[in-house]
Amino acid sequence: MLYREVGQFKTSYAADQAIFPIRQDRIGSIVVLLVAFAVIPLAANEYWLRTLLTPFLIYALAAIGLNLLTGYAGQVSLGTGAFMGVGAYAAYNISIWLPSLNIIVVLMLAGLVAAGVGILFGLPSLRIKGFYLAVATLAAQFFLSWAFIRVPWVTHYSANGIVTFPPLVLFGVPITTPAGRYLFTLSIVAVLALIAKNLVRGNAGRSWMAIRDMDIAAEIIGIRPLRTKLLAFAVSSFYCGIAGALVAYVFLVSVEPAAFDLDRSFQILFMIIIGGLGSILGCFLGAAFITLLPIFLNRVPTSLGLPLSTATISHIEFMTFGALIVFFLIVEPHGLARLWQIAKEKLRLWPFPH
Amino acid sequence: MNLSFITEVTLGGLLAGVMYSLVALGFVLIYKASGVFNYAQGSMVLFAALSFVGVLELDVPIWLALLLTVAIMIALAYVVERLVLRPLVNQAQITLFMATIGISFFLDGFGQEVWGSDVHALNIGIPQNPIFLGSILINQFDLIAAVVAGSLVAALALFFQYTRVGRALRAVADDHQAAMSVGIPLKSIWVVVWSAAGIVALVAGIMWGSKLGVQFSVALVALKALPVLILGGFTSIPGAIIGGLIIGAGEKLSEVFLGPMLGGGIEAWFAYMLAMLVLLVRPQGLFGERIIERV
Numbered sequence: 001m002l003y004r005e006v007g008q009f010k011t012s013y014a015a016d017q018a019i020f021p022i023r024q025d026r027i028g029s030i031v032v033l034l035v036a037f038a039v040i041p042l043a044a045n046e047y048w049l050r051t052l053l054t055p056f057l058i059y060a061l062a063a064i065g066l067n068l069l070t071g072y073a074g075q076v077s078l079g080t081g082a083f084m085g086v087g088a089y090a091a092y093n094i095s096i097w098l099p100s101l102n103i104i105v106v107l108m109l110a111g112l113v114a115a116g117v118g119i120l121f122g123l124p125s126l127r128i129k130g131f132y133l134a135v136a137t138l139a140a141q142f143f144l145s146w147a148f149i150r151v152p153w154v155t156h157y158s159a160n161g162i163v164t165f166p167p168l169v170l171f172g173v174p175i176t177t178p179a180g181r182y183l184f185t186l187s188i189v190a191v192l193a194l195i196a197k198n199l200v201r202g203n204a205g206r207s208w209m210a211i212r213d214m215d216i217a218a219e220i221i222g223i224r225p226l227r228t229k230l231l232a233f234a235v236s237s238f239y240c241g242i243a244g245a246l247v248a249y250v251f252l253v254s255v256e257p258a259a260f261d262l263d264r265s266f267q268i269l270f271m272i273i274i275g276g277l278g279s280i281l282g283c284f285l286g287a288a289f290i291t292l293l294p295i296f297l298n299r300v301p302t303s304l305g306l307p308l309s310t311a312t313i314s315h316i317e318f319m320t321f322g323a324l325i326v327f328f329l330i331v332e333p334h335g336l337a338r339l340w341q342i343a344k345e346k347l348r349l350w351p352f353p354h
Numbered sequence: 355m356n357l358s359f360i361t362e363v364t365l366g367g368l369l370a371g372v373m374y375s376l377v378a379l380g381f382v383l384i385y386k387a388s389g390v391f392n393y394a395q396g397s398m399v400l401f402a403a404l405s406f407v408g409v410l411e412l413d414v415p416i417w418l419a420l421l422l423t424v425a426i427m428i429a430l431a432y433v434v435e436r437l438v439l440r441p442l443v444n445q446a447q448i449t450l451f452m453a454t455i456g457i458s459f460f461l462d463g464f465g466q467e468v469w470g471s472d473v474h475a476l477n478i479g480i481p482q483n484p485i486f487l488g489s490i491l492i493n494q495f496d497l498i499a500a501v502v503a504g505s506l507v508a509a510l511a512l513f514f515q516y517t518r519v520g521r522a523l524r525a526v527a528d529d530h531q532a533a534m535s536v537g538i539p540l541k542s543i544w545v546v547v548w549s550a551a552g553i554v555a556l557v558a559g560i561m562w563g564s565k566l567g568v569q570f571s572v573a574l575v576a577l578k579a580l581p582v583l584i585l586g587g588f589t590s591i592p593g594a595i596i597g598g599l600i601i602g603a604g605e606k607l608s609e610v611f612l613g614p615m616l617g618g619g620i621e622a623w624f625a626y627m628l629a630m631l632v633l634l635v636r637p638q639g640l641f642g643e644r645i646i647e648r649v
Contacts, residue, residue: 076448128633131391131451135584136633138577139626146622262577266455273452311471318463325456329449330441 003347019197036186041179049178052291057182057189058246060287063271064196064280065239070269071277072200073232074212075125079137080240080268082144085260087114087241088248089154092163092255096156103170107188107245114241115234117144122233126226129215141262148257161257165248181250188246192239197280199235208232209278240268270321274328276335285336293320362491363610364603369496371602372503373565376558377579378586378594379506380551385588386527387547390439390450394458396576398552401465402427403559403568407476408469420556427552428545435544462573471570476563499561506557507595510550514591519546527589581629587642597640601625 003024010016020026044053066080090113094106121140125133147154149161156163168175168184175184199205207228210218219225248255267290275286297317332338377399384392392398405426409419438453484493514520525533526543534540562572579598586597608624638644 076451124630124634127637128630129637130447131588132584132633132637132639134451135580135626136630138580139623139630142623142626146619150616150619269452269455312467315463315467315471319460319467320463322456322458322460322463325459326438326453329445329453329456330438333445333449 003344003350005348019194019201033190036190037183041183046178049182052295054178054182054185055247055251056287056291057185058243058251059268059271059291060284061189061192061246062240062243062268063275063283063287064193065236065243066268067272067275067277067280067283068196068200068208068239069232069236071272071279071282072205072212073208073229073236074215075122075229075232076130076134077137077236078134078262078265078269079121079140079144081260081262081264082141083114083118083237083240084244084247084264085144085148085257086117086237087111087244088255088260089148089163090114090241091245091248092165093154093156095166099166103168103249104188107242107249110245111238111242114244115238118233118237118240119230122230122237125229125233138262141265145257145261148260162254164254168249185246185250188242192242193280193284196239200280204228204231204235270325272335273325274335276337279335279337281340282335282337285340289336293317293324360607363606365492366496367603367606368599369493369500369602370606371582371598371600372496372500372595373558373561373598374575374579374582374601375595375598376499376503376506376554376561377575378582378598379503379510379591380554380558381579381583382586382588382591382594383510383551383554384547386591387523388439388526388544389447390454391447391588392551393451393454393576394461395551395555396573396579397458397461397465398427398430398555399559399562399575400568400570400573401430401461401559402552402556403476403563403572404465404469404474406556406560407474407563407568410476411474423556424553427556428549431545431548431552434548435541439544440541458573462570466570474563474568476560476568495565499565502557502561503595506554507591510554510591513550519543523547578625581625584639585629585632587639589643590639590641593639593641597629601628604628 003022005022005024008021008023010021015021018026020029040053041049062080062084065083066077069075069077087110091106091110094101094109098106117140121137124136128136149155155161168181170184175181200208207218207223208231210221210223211225211228211232215225218228244260247259252259271286271290272283273286274289275284276282294317297320298313328335377395380395380398381392384390384395402423406419406423409422410416414422434457438457439450442450442453484491486492514524522533522538522543523546525536525538526540530540533543558575559568559572562575566572578601582594582597582601584597585601586593586595605621605624609621612624613620632640636642
């Protein structure tokens with residue numbers, strides 16, 4: 001009843017091609033943004049902002065990056081963590097050489113460096129496909145993880161690869177409160193998510209999907225695999241790089257190479273599987289799910305009065321993760337985003353299904 | 355840098371490579387017969403080793419422990435087939451791959467929850483002390499591991515070539531549809547394959563477990579086996595062995611000769627880079643089946 005597009009006529013091409021063609025969706029997304037920008041910083045306490053919402057947004061951004069590559073372009077990557085690390089360490093080096101540079105420029109440059117590295121490790125994708133490629137991206141993960149520790153100039157000659165980032169300053173104003181950091185992250189993530197949403201509707205996104213669905217057929221209808229695949233790697237790594245730089249600047253401040261190891265890559269991969277491959281909304285749903293699940297699993301036994309050891313909790317976390325992934329793949333291979341879509345279809349008819 | 359030192363390093367590398375091959379074999383078995391890239395193989399190695407040690411610690415004789423663990427692995431294969439593979443039949447390969455990542459997480463948690471996450475020592479009487487062959491120093495343990503791997507491959511080859519089940523497995527690997535239409539029960543074949551991979555995992559787990567101690571890091575050995583796998587090709591059992599030998603020797607030689615130039619620790623990625631370079635020339639690995647694509 002509420003969610004019905006009857007009577008919303010599209011009278012121009014622009015209206016037909018809008019991102020949210022249905023009025024309820026437009027209002028809905030504005031409400032979500034308003035809540036995120038205005039209500040949450042006031043309502044949420046410091047703990048929520050610092051340890052839940054900010055990392056959730058950053059990982060959602062990394063998930064968007066991986067989803068562009070894996071969900072849209074169909075190239076499985078297990079090197080997300082490393083590309084995030086490249087962004088983080090690039091941002092660190094840039095901020096050392098040019099301390100007065102605007103933070104937003106630093107983030108963009110860090111993203112560009114990550115994009116360059118992404119293109120380099122994307123090159124094998126032109127020849128290698130499927131599982132072979134997945135394993136080849138592991139080469140990126142292990143090589144870069146090694147470089148963060150062993151190549152001295154990457155960490156500016158820090159002994160063990162641990163670097164401490166300069167304080168976050170935007171246009172001369174230091175951002176120190178959790179709410180400020182949250183808003184800073186939110187602005188960047190909102191803009192980049194909007195860009196990604198538009199990107200996948202346009203020429204780039206459509207050629208990625210064509211390559212994903214069948215690369216030979218796509219090549220025959222005139223999509224250049226070289227450009228398309230490398231563009232996917234570049235854009236994906238750009239997003240991951242910015243996410244990595246944000247992790248470093250906003251969330252962790254003091255960064256060690258272990259923050260960008262293989263586990264991180266898998267974590268982001270799970271986000272997009274559970275959220276939904278090939279969906280921007282899914283990245284946020286998946287990131288929320290994966291960030292909240294450990295906290296939920298930590299709290300439930302204590303609130304039920306079951307005294308479980310930390311080892312047991314971490315094992316149960318592993319098992320739940322694994323079981324959930326299998327469960328989602330069986331029940332809904334398209335993830336939470338697909339469930340939301342089904343709910344919307346139902347809502348269009350509700351409460352008069354005939 | 356004398357010759358005997360180089361020979362010693364190479365030989366040590368080759369023998370270490372055999373240990374990787376042991377793990378890689380499990381991947382090949384499952385991929386060959388069902389087209390599933392089983393990421394959980396490493397976790398199966400850990401799970402098998404943990405179960406074996408756990409059963410041993412209940413004061414049962416070693417042969418009974420072995421039998422019991424084999425039974426556990428077969429039960430695991432049955433459960434995996436029933437709960438994961440059967441509902442996902444006809445899904446894209448990548449979906450199945452991700453499902454096995456899920457299995458791997460589950461097994462890691464489950465095994466450590468049931469059998470405990472402490473480091474267990476595993477001693478089944480394999481001598482660890484090095485011996486001299488001529489002027490070359492060799493670890494006896496590695497030598498025995500090589501013999502074990504060799505006999506495992508021989509046994510698998512015989513099994514695939516001469517038994518009824520083995521022939522059925524090869525038929526399924528060639529063409530699912532055709533195999534089903536001549537009456538080969540696909541579902542039980544999957545259980546057989548996963549059981550075989552489980553038993554290979556047990557052997558690998560015992561070998562790695564007695565080398566490193568049974569602990570979580572045994573599961574990470576699978577990450578070392580992946581480059582072996584892509585180097586040799588996903589579908590070739592001899593490929594897994596030869597890939598292991600190349601990776602093992604290459605890794606040790608590069609660590610000795612290239613390592614000091616690059617700051618050390620290059621073992622972590624050298625195998626992957628080597629495998630990737632080979633893939634650029636031969637995308638299906640050294641011995642893999644040629645990938646033929648049709649639109």
